[in-house]
Amino acid sequence: MLLGLKLVKRALVTGITGQDGPYLARLLLDKGYKVYGTYRRTSTPNFWRLQQLGLIRKVTLIPADLGDMASLLEAVTVTNPHEIYNLAAQSFVGSSFDQPLLTTEIDGSGATRFLEIIRHLNTDIKFYQASTSELYGAVRKTPQDENTPFMPNSPYAAAKLYSFHMTRVYRKAYGIFASNGILFNHESPLRGLEFVTRKISNSVAKIKLGLQKEPLHLGNLETRRDWGYAPEYVQAMWMMMKKKQPDDFVIATGETHSVGEFAEEAFAVAGLNWKEHVQADRRLLRPLDVSHLCGNPAKAEQELGWKPRVTFKKIVDIMVKADVERWQKYLQGEIFPWDAPSYSSEIDILSRTVSREGKPPVPGIAKLLRHLGKG
Numbered sequence: 424m425l426l427g428l429k430l431v432k433r434a435l436v437t438g439i440t441g442q443d444g445p446y447l448a449r450l451l452l453d454k455g456y457k458v459y460g461t462y463r464r465t466s467t468p469n470f471w472r473l474q475q476l477g478l479i480r481k482v483t484l485i486p487a488d489l490g491d492m493a494s495l496l497e498a499v500t501v502t503n504p505h506e507i508y509n510l511a512a513q514s515f516v517g518s519s520f521d522q523p524l525l526t527t528e529i530d531g532s533g534a535t536r537f538l539e540i541i542r543h544l545n546t547d548i549k550f551y552q553a554s555t556s557e558l559y560g561a562v563r564k565t566p567q568d569e570n571t572p573f574m575p576n577s578p579y580a581a582a583k584l585y586s587f588h589m590t591r592v593y594r595k596a597y598g599i600f601a602s603n604g605i606l607f608n609h610e611s612p613l614r615g616l617e618f619v620t621r622k623i624s625n626s627v628a629k630i631k632l633g634l635q636k637e638p639l640h641l642g643n644l645e646t647r648r649d650w651g652y653a654p655e656y657v658q659a660m661w662m663m664m665k666k667k668q669p670d671d672f673v674i675a676t677g678e679t680h681s682v683g684e685f686a687e688e689a690f691a692v693a694g695l696n697w698k699e700h701v702q703a704d705r706r707l708l709r710p711l712d713v714s715h716l717c718g719n720p721a722k723a724e725q726e727l728g729w730k731p732r733v734t735f736k737k738i739v740d741i742m743v744k745a746d747v748e749r750w751q752k753y754l755q756g757e758i759f760p761w762d763a764p765s766y767s768s769e770i771d772i773l774s775r776t777v778s779r780e781g782k783p784p785v786p787g788i789a790k791l792l793r794h795l796g797k798g
């Protein structure tokens with residue numbers, strides 16, 4: 424407080440168009456922050472998530488690319504933030520095998536660009552780095568915590584290992600408030616369609632509604648992940664920035680499930696047997712994968728007071744119901760912000776099924792919605 428005026432905190436969130444960015448922006452707005460978010464210039468704008476959460480007019484958007492130092496310097500200078508949340512990344516592990524150098528440039532060097540800007544411009548700016556459970560890679564110990572050795576198994580993880588250490592190095596060397604959140608997989612209806620959970624929930628919805636006849640092709644069904652709920656995980660990011668001292672924290676649920684179990688549960692939510700609809704496809708296997716992740720969030724519980732509440736079954740339920748609802752709205756001719764129309768895999772269905780009369784063209788939809796508690 425200064426002369427009775429409350430200081431409005433300013434946060435700069437990179438990657439505001441991704442899954443986590445809008446949830447974090449919503450949380451920060453609720454806490455009274457002025458929120459700036461960076462986005463990349465693309466030929467087709469990608470603001471559906473911000474629109475879906477009703478945030479597009481509440482945040483100030485700044486064009487910037489993590490590969491372009493000038494744009495980052497401009498973003499920090501113009502916004503003069505108290506806190507930077509660096510969420511932007513080429514975050515799809517599969518693509519990192521196809522684009523290892525781009526991934527290194529963005530996910531590795533991107534953080535260093537910000538840290539250098541902070542070092543030269545204003546060392547009071549707090550920095551959050553989106554680190555990841557992928558760092559554990561060829562896991563040495565289960566469950567994984569802040570002391571478990573890292574052994575990356577992908578170009579993505581190797582790039583994130585560099586940014587993890589640079590965040591730590593700038594903290595130690597220059598006294599910058601720079602923290603790593605080592606977040607395990609976290610999901611939501613805003614997850615990108617290429618990630619396995621959303622790929623499954625979207626297919627379950629289409630199969631249930633009769634929009635997809637062919638089986639769902641998946642790669643490694645045995646691989647295990649510790650899946651949490653994204654809106655809760657962004658709270659942990661903010662809590663890390665509130666600490667007196669910067670530090671690194673594992674954010675996880677402590678529960679682990681296989682991809683097969685996720686699929687089984689997701690089909691069950693729609694009253695379907697996954698064995699009848701899922702086909703293992705060797706072409707979807709990665710050159711190298713991470714087989715077993717399970718995090719220990721004890722430090723976050725003790726030092727941040729953060730605890731996961733939404734776990735596996737509930738997350739699957741939320742995601743399947745959200746996708747069923749979207750397809751159903753679409754079938755009824757509603758227009759709403761959504762990602763499916765931008766994906767080549769969905770285009771055939773979209774052009775086949777437009778309901779001009781505003782009636783569900785798929786029989787049995789009312790029954791399904793009752794089953795899901797939506798009708």
Ligand code: NAP
Nearest residue numbers: 438440441442443488489510511512514553555606608609
């Ligand atoms: P996401 O949905 O893939 O979003 C990534 C964001 O980064 C998007 O806004 C994307 O913009 C932006 N971006 C990509 N390349 C960029 C570039 N060159 N310059 C500027 N922006 C760029 O990822 P997320 O799930 O929200 O994850 C947020 C962060 O946490 C990422 O760093 C990810 O690696 C990390 N992480 C995620 C998880 C998880 O389970 N979700 C777990 C651990 C760590 P466009 O919309 O234009 O593509």
Ligand code: F7E
Nearest residue numbers: 514516555556557607608617618619620641642643646707
């Ligand atoms: O894969 C297997 C796949 O792509 C999970 C990112 O947010 O979390 C995410 O990375 C597992 C892998 O996420 C398919 O091989 C099987 O073992 O959903 P995913 P990810 O690779 O765990 C971490 C924490 C991040 O930091 C990342 O940014 O599922 N899997 N079949 C499949 N995966 C995909 N995508 N598609 C399949 O058909």
